[in-house]
Amino acid sequence: MIAVLGGTGDLGGAxxxxxxxxxxxxxxxxxxxxxxxxxxxALSASIGCKVASGSNVDVxxxxxxxxxxxxxxxxxxxxxxxxxxxxxxxxxxxxxxxIPPKVMRVQLPPEGSAAVRAQRILGDAVTVVSAFHTVSAExxxxxxxxxxxxxxxxxxxxxxxxxxxxxxxxGLRGLHGGVLANSAAAEALTSVLIFVNKxxxxxxxxGIRLTGEFVLPD
Amino acid sequence: MIAVLGGTGDLGGAxxxxxxxxxxxxxxxxxxxxxxxxxxxALSASIGCKVASGSNVDVxxxxxxxxxxxxxxxxxxxxxxxxxxxxxxxxxxxxxxxIPPKVMRVQLPPEGSAAVRAQRILGDAVTVVSAFHTVSAExxxxxxxxxxxxxxxxxxxxxxxxxxxxxxxxGLRGLHGGVLANSAAAEALTSVLIFVNKxxxxxxxxGIRLTGEFVLPD
Numbered sequence: 001m002i003a004v005l006g007g008t009g010d011l012g013g014a015x016x017x018x019x020x021x022x023x024x025x026x027x028x029x030x031x032x033x034x035x036x037x038x039x040x041x042a043l044s045a046s047i048g049c050k051v052a053s054g055s056n057v058d059v060x061x062x063x064x065x066x067x068x069x070x071x072x073x074x075x076x077x078x079x080x081x082x083x084x085x086x087x088x089x090x091x092x093x094x095x096x097x098x099i100p101p102k103v104m105r106v107q108l109p110p111e112g113s114a115a116v117r118a119q120r121i122l123g124d125a126v127t128v129v130s131a132f133h134t135v136s137a138e139x140x141x142x143x144x145x146x147x148x149x150x151x152x153x154x155x156x157x158x159x160x161x162x163x164x165x166x167x168x169x170x171g172l173r174g175l176h177g178g179v180l181a182n183s184a185a186a187e188a189l190t191s192v193l194i195f196v197n198k199x200x201x202x203x204x205x206x207g208i209r210l211t212g213e214f215v216l217p218d
Numbered sequence: 219m220i221a222v223l224g225g226t227g228d229l230g231g232a233x234x235x236x237x238x239x240x241x242x243x244x245x246x247x248x249x250x251x252x253x254x255x256x257x258x259x260a261l262s263a264s265i266g267c268k269v270a271s272g273s274n275v276d277v278x279x280x281x282x283x284x285x286x287x288x289x290x291x292x293x294x295x296x297x298x299x300x301x302x303x304x305x306x307x308x309x310x311x312x313x314x315x316x317i318p319p320k321v322m323r324v325q326l327p328p329e330g331s332a333a334v335r336a337q338r339i340l341g342d343a344v345t346v347v348s349a350f351h352t353v354s355a356e357x358x359x360x361x362x363x364x365x366x367x368x369x370x371x372x373x374x375x376x377x378x379x380x381x382x383x384x385x386x387x388x389g390l391r392g393l394h395g396g397v398l399a400n401s402a403a404a405e406a407l408t409s410v411l412i413f414v415n416k417x418x419x420x421x422x423x424x425g426i427r428l429t430g431e432f433v434l435p436d
Contacts (some may be wrong), residue, residue, distance in 0.1 A: 033251070104285045136430075147429040153412065178413035182324045185410045188403035192369065193428070195396035203337040210414060211365040212354075212424035217417050 002166075003063035005029040005056045005070060005078060008039040010137035011094060012069035018140065018170040020049050024142040027052035031057035040146040065162070067092040069132075072099065072114060078150040087125045090159050092166070093118040096190040100177060104189040104195040115153060115183035129154035129163045133186040134193060135172065136205030148207025151177035151186045176217070220225065221281035223247040223274045223288060223296060226257040228355035229312060230287035236388040241278045245270035247277035251282040279303040283380070285310040286347050289352075290317065290332060297339040308377050310384070311336040312350040314408040322413040330370075333371060333401035347372035347381045351404040353390065353410060354423030366425025368403045369395035393428060394435070 002019060005010040007028030019044065020026040020126045028043070030036035033055045040053035052059065059168040060082040066089060070078050075095045095114035099107045111117040115130035122128060131152040150167040152174050153161040160176050167174025177186065189208065196206050220301040222238060224230040225246030237260065240242040246261070248254035248346035251273045258271035278284045278300040284307060288296050293313045303363065313332040317325045340346060349370040357364040368385040370392050372378040378394050385392025395404065408424065414424050 053326075095236075104396055104400075105397075106328070106330070106402045108402065112324075176417050177410045177415060178322055178324075178417075180407070182322075182413065184324045184326065185403065185406035188400070188406055192395045192400050192403045194296050195400065196428060196432075197395060197430075199394050199435050200430075202430040202432055204430065205434075206428045206430035209427040209429050210411070210424045211427050212415075212420040212422065214299070214414075214418040214420055214424075 001025045001027050001052065001063040002065045002067065003059040005060065005066060005068045005082070007069070008035050009069055009211050011135070012067070013039060014140035015067065015069065015132065015139050017043055017047065019166070020051050022141070022169040024169060026203060027054065027059040027063055029054060031056065036085040039152070057082055057085055064173045065090045065093065066093065068118070069094045072097045075114060075118065076121060076193065079118055083122055085165065086122065088211065089130065090127050090162060090165055091118065091122060093128055093152050095188050096133050098191065104191055104198065106191045108184055108188060110182055111186040113187055115180050115187070117187045119180060121163045127154070127156050127159045128180060129159050130180065130183040131163050131174065133168065133190050134208050139207070140170070145171055146207065148172060149209050150174045153177045153183040154192060155180050155187070161177070184185065185202055201204050219243045219245050219270065219283040220283045220285065221245045221247050221277040222285045223300070224286065226253050227287055228357060228359065229350065229353070230285070230311065231257065231261070231360040232355050232358035232390060233285065233287065233350065234269065235265065236409065237384070239265050239270050239361070239405050242387060245272065245277040247274040249274065252398045265407060275281050275300055275303055283310065285309045286336070290315050293332060293336065294339060298335055301324045301340055304340065308345050308347065308380060309336065310381055311346055311348045315421050316409065322409055324409045324418065326402055326406060330399055331402040333398050333405070333407050336338055337398060345372070345374050345377045346398060347374070347377050347400065348357040348395065348401040348404070349381050349385065349392065349410050352426050354425055357425070358388070363389055364393055364425065365427060366390060367427050368392045371395045371404070373398050
């Protein structure tokens, strides 16, 4: 099972929807089991597949892969709360270090990236991969294909490859972006995209594509 | 006149060539006037337009716009050497904080970005804009159009707009990316692109495109 913590939010809800539609076994987590249950029922009714739910900690404990889609300000507390439940598992962190009100300004944390911060909080017994930073939640929320890549970072290549596959299940091209520390690039780019969206009035939100001829790795 | 410091290098040489072909008045700067003269003569002969040359400091003193295309390790010394010559001018810094041998790993400097470091070295009397980080020098070096955007950062909007225009003269779409501190995004992305080029064997080097419908700002 794949848990989506913060699954009542825009990004988490959209990922849960796409993965459930692709046939994955999805559980929505939220701060309270009640709000998660409401979101899961609405999603189940909309797409006609059963979606599980529970508190963030409960769905994390029941799942093999745990995707964290929470605001930067909530990252530390939520990761600390699930630390015991995700030992030996894959945690996919999507956190972008946006610090209101200056969300159009790159403000990377002292660790260099929110992803490295996640690894520090969770400890070495957890495999952290980061991804989905630059994806427009608005475009992801409807079922249409859209023009964007997902950069995927992690120190473990096999774990990254699992998230490349998850991006594919969500209808997006996932690309290996290197070590976890490289997550700084996609996290910083998100503030740039917010600036670009405002400056160029980009409806639904800009995305990124890597250009060139790619040869798939072995 | 537009000076290209480090104009004997791959990126500088390619920018000088494209701008000279577009009819701009270009001067190639290098550590020694002799090596700059050799590069300028070769370029002049190849494209049939006169290209000026001189030491980095001399061409900086003679130009209105000074584009700095030097390795990270040389950035501080070269900027310090031209500081007096560029007062009141526009300096376009292209420096990417690559620290060999780990060039595929994001290693942003303590200032947060090479661009903010450039502004600190040059002082407030100089307008710094950063750009061209993610552009493949190899693709830029031939005269064919290629599929890539240029993200442009600076605290001064009008100065950024001048560099958007320079990107256009080089045949590329330049996009406002926000304040100078946001340069961290494109600088970090360059290490990611080096990783991607190796992982996916991208011939000539990958680039980036921002996707979505853009409305040009006033």
